[in-house]
Amino acid sequence: MPSFQTLRRALLRAALAGSAALVLARPSHARASLSELALYGPPAGPSVTLAHAVATNKFASLAETATMTAWRNPDELRAGLTSGTIQLSVVPVQAAANIYSRGFPIRLANVMTNGLLYVASGDAAIAGIPDLAGRSVAVPFRGDTPEILFGRLLAHHGLNPETDLRITYTGSPVEAMQFLLAGRVEAALTAEPSTTAAVLQGRQAGKDIRRVIDLQQAWGAMTGAAPVVPQAGLVIVKGFLDEHGEAVPAILAALETATAEVLADPVAAAAHATDALGMPAPLLAASIPHSNLVARPASEARGDVERMLTAMAGDNMGRIGGKLPDDAFYL
Numbered sequence: 001m002p003s004f005q006t007l008r009r010a011l012l013r014a015a016l017a018g019s020a021a022l023v024l025a026r027p028s029h030a031r032a033s034l035s036e037l038a039l040y041g042p043p044a045g046p047s048v049t050l051a052h053a054v055a056t057n058k059f060a061s062l063a064e065t066a067t068m069t070a071w072r073n074p075d076e077l078r079a080g081l082t083s084g085t086i087q088l089s090v091v092p093v094q095a096a097a098n099i100y101s102r103g104f105p106i107r108l109a110n111v112m113t114n115g116l117l118y119v120a121s122g123d124a125a126i127a128g129i130p131d132l133a134g135r136s137v138a139v140p141f142r143g144d145t146p147e148i149l150f151g152r153l154l155a156h157h158g159l160n161p162e163t164d165l166r167i168t169y170t171g172s173p174v175e176a177m178q179f180l181l182a183g184r185v186e187a188a189l190t191a192e193p194s195t196t197a198a199v200l201q202g203r204q205a206g207k208d209i210r211r212v213i214d215l216q217q218a219w220g221a222m223t224g225a226a227p228v229v230p231q232a233g234l235v236i237v238k239g240f241l242d243e244h245g246e247a248v249p250a251i252l253a254a255l256e257t258a259t260a261e262v263l264a265d266p267v268a269a270a271a272h273a274t275d276a277l278g279m280p281a282p283l284l285a286a287s288i289p290h291s292n293l294v295a296r297p298a299s300e301a302r303g304d305v306e307r308m309l310t311a312m313a314g315d316n317m318g319r320i321g322g323k324l325p326d327d328a329f330y331l
Contacts, residue, residue, distance in 0.1 A: 034244060037063035037251075040080065041090035043070045044173075045192050045291030046112035046232050048273040048284055050090065053258035055272035062247050062254075068276045073172060074144045081106070081237065088251075091235040092145040094320060097309055100329050101321025105238035109331040110252055111301040112259070114292040115229030117146055118195045119213035120180060121187035122202065126212045129157045136166040138176035138188040145231065146173070148312050148319055149215060150189050155314070156222045181205065187212070193279060193287030200283060216292065223311055230296075230304045236331065248331070252297070259295040262288060298330040305330075 037059050041047035050068045053059065059066040071077045071086070074095060080086030081099065090112055091099075100106055125131060132154070139147050147169070154161050161167050168185055170176045173194035180188035181201055190198060195211055202209030220227030234255065236248065262269040270284035277284065298305070309320045317323060 034063040034247065035065070037066040037088075038086075039066065039068045039088050040071055040077075040086045041068065042077075042092075042232070043072065043193075043277050043279070044113075044232075045116050045287065045293055046090045047277055048269055048288060048291075049112060049255060049258050049262050049293060049295070051273035051276040052262050052269040053254055054276075056258070056261070058254035058258055059251065062250055070277050074141060081235075084237075084239070087237050087240040089235055090232050092232050093230055093305055094145045094148060094309060094312055096233070096235045097305075097325045097329065098319070098321040100325050101323055106235045107238070107241065107331045108298040108305075108325075108329055109234040109236050109248065110255065110298050111230040111233040111294060111296040111305070112255070113231050114294050114304075115216035115219070115227075115231050116192040116195075116291045117149060117215040117229070117231070118190055118192070118211040118290070119187050119215065120177070120190050120195050120198045120209055121212045122180075122207050122209050123186055123212070124208075124210075126187055128213060129153050129159070129218055132187065133159055133164050134166075135187055136168065136185040138168045138170050138179040138185045140170045140173045140176045140189065140191075142169040146189055146191060149219065149229065152312055152314060153215065153218055153222060177201075180209065181207070189215075192291045193277075193283055196287035196290065197279075197283055200286065211290070219308075219311075223307060225304075225307055228304050230301050230308055233296075233298060233301075252295070256295040259293055262293060302330050 039050045041050050047070055054066045054068045071080060077089065077091060093108065096106060096108055139150060141147055151161055159165065168179060170179060173191040176188040177190050177194045177198040179185045180198055188198065198209045216227040216229050219229050266285040266288035269288065270281040273284055274281040306324055309324055313320045
C-alpha cells in the first residue's frame with residue numbers, strides 16, 4: 001500500500017493540476033460567499049450529483065467558482081482529509097464513522113446514495129449470496145466498505161470468505177469488473193457505474209453479464225429492514241464549518257435540487273459529469289437508475305446509518321472505529 005506521504009504528494013499534484021484547494025483564510029465571522037468551493041467525491045454515482053451541481057451553477061450565489069474532483073481510492077481520500085486538501089467530500093459512511101470515532105473532526109451532512117453495490121456475473125446459476133459458495137469472486141477495496149458489507153452478508157449465510165469462496169482482492173471496482181470480463185473470476189462485486197460498464201462491455205464482447213445479486217436487497221433481507229444501504233454521504237471537516245458554516249444549508253439545498261434533476265434527466269446529468277469522472281456519458285447515464293441517488297439530511301438518515309453500521313461491525317466494533325458515532329457526527 002502506498003505510504004501516506006506518497007498519497008499526499010500525489011493528491012496535492014492532482015489538486016494543483018486540476019482544481020485548486022478550497023481557500024479557508026477568512027475569520028469565523030466571514031460572509032458565506034467563498035472565492036472557491038472545492039468538492040470531492042469517488043468515481044461513482046453520488047459524484048454525478050456533485051458534477052451536475054457544479055456544471056449548472058447551483059453554487060453561484062455561494063462561491064465565485066466551484067469545482068468537483070474525483071478521488072480514486074479510499075487511501076487517497078484519507079490522505080486528502082488528514083492533510084487538509086479535502087474539506088468537503090462524498091465519503092463512504094462507514095469510513096466517515098471510523099475516522100470520526102478515532103478523533104478526526106468531521107461531520108456527516110447528508111446521505112447521497114442508498115446503496116450502489118451489486119454482484120455481476122455471466123452465470124445464470126448465481127442468484128443469491130449462497131450461490132457464491134465455491135465460486136471465484138473479485139472483491140474491491142479490501143478492508144473498506146464494499147468488502148466489509150460483502151463479508152457480513154457471507155457470514156449471515158454461513159460462508160467463510162477464506163475457505164468457502166476463492167476471492168481475488170482488487171484495487172477498485174473497475175479492476176474487479178475487468179477480472180470478470182477477462183474470465184479470470186466467475187463473479188465480481190462491483191459498484192455503479194462499474195457494474196453498468198461490465199454489463200455494456202460484456203454485451204459488446206458477446207457475454208451475457210448481469211447484475212445477479214442486488215446487495216441492497218440482500219442487506220435488507222439480512223437486517224429485516226428496508227433495502228437501504230446509506231453507503232455514502234457528504235462529509236464536511238470542522239475547519240470549513242467553523243469558517244463557513246453559514247453556507248452549509250445552501251450547499252445541501254443545492255445538492256437536493258441537483259439530485260432531483262439528475263434523476264429526472266440522467267442523460268443531461270451524465271454529460272455534465274463525464275469529464276470530472278473520466279467516464280463516457282452513455283455509461284454514466286445508464287448507471288444512474290441503478291445508483292439509488294438521494295439527498296437525505298444526515299439527521300433524518302441516522303436510523304438507517306446506525307442500523308447499517310451495527311450490522312457491519314458485527315462482533316468487531318473496530319470496523320467502525322470502536323463505537324457508533326455520537327450525536328455530534330450528524331450535522
